[in-house]
Amino acid sequence: MPSAKEAMWDAHSTEVSFDCQHPNCDHIVYGEVEFVTFDVSAENVSDGHGFSRFKTACQECSTEYTLNALSFATGTEVKVEGYPDLRVDYEFDDYGYEEFLANYEPDNPFATFMVARVELLNLLQIPSPFPALPFYRMMFLAHVSMLEAYLSDSLLLAIASDTQALLALGETISEKKKYTLTEIAANPNFVYDTVKAALQDRSVHPNEVGEKYFKQVFKQTIFRTDETRTYFRKMTEIRHDCTHRNGLTREGVQHHFDRGTIEEFAERVNQLVGHVENIRNGR
Structure with missing residues (x-):
């Protein structure tokens, strides 16, 4: 055994x-x-x-x-x-999620993001039956989730069609593990499947880690300015507080969310995605 x-x-x-x-x-x-x-x-x-x-x-x-x-x-x-x-x-x-991820291939990350963005912004126009703070915190996390999904799917599409990008990202995130020639020969897509699985094991946060992945693949940063980098790094930390401490900082201070903060965050996310789209399309 x-x-x-x-x-x-x-x-x-x-x-x-x-x-x-x-x-x-x-x-x-x-x-x-x-x-x-x-x-x-x-x-x-x-x-x-x-x-x-x-x-x-x-x-x-x-x-x-x-x-x-x-x-x-x-x-x-x-x-x-x-x-x-x-x-x-x-x-x-x-319990089977790995199989789902192995078969998953993104279609159009930008279109998916835009549909989700419109639906979320429409929710802001409807009076919510929920208490304001939990509702707006949920809206914040929903915007974070769709941004991280967009970033991850953009990387997956890139490495599927660009061998150099695939190898560069693989050097950054793949496990330092030995494989037999039999394992490699048995799968003609071995390198892609291995790097893809490694990427899907990670959340592509809009912080220094996500920026490193995009630099490997696109040779450019996802942040236009240092201020943008600092802003999204802070938002990633707030995401952690909302996900794991119900919106509280380590010191027990509640993060504040209202319609104005969500609309501002939604616009900053939209600007970041627009910048990444320009990078993906070579503009």
Whole structure:
């Protein structure tokens, strides 16, 4: 039966995030760990556990952290060494979502974005039966989601038709893993499928990480100005607060949302997408 070490070869990576623990830093740390599934065929429960370890660092203060992932029969747990009670956010689905992603091919990211944009802006014109703050927070997250989907699908379309872009992005995000000649020969789309899966394991945030991906693929930044880069970096941090702390900062301060802030954010998102469209179309 496979041991825990042998099970590690079935791993794939996924993004994790947590609050930086440096006393003078309030930023979010992003990293990746290899997730391993529990081997249900193991004779002993302990033999079925998978384990992976990964090092990452805060992009703001450079504090280093070690992440450990351990799979159980009930799921996978991720901990930061030295901080056993620190909440680590991640997504891991072992029930068919990988197959869906493997078969997914984006069609027209810009058209999809525009339809979603119109629908969301129309919602702002309708009196909401929900309390104002939760409604506008939901609207903020919806705009973030459609922006991240647009960015990810734009990268997928680019690497599907540009070998140089595919290889450049692969050097940035693919796992440092050895493959056999048999594995490579068995799939004529091996490189594309591998890079595609690695990209889909990550959220393409409009921050330094997403900017790095676009620089690899398009040789240009997604931000027109430093102010735009700073703005969307802040919005990415607010996204984290809304998703994982119900809109509260680490200090417990509630982020404010109203119709005006959503309309402003929607326009900034629209401008960013317009800029990226110009890059995609070579203008």
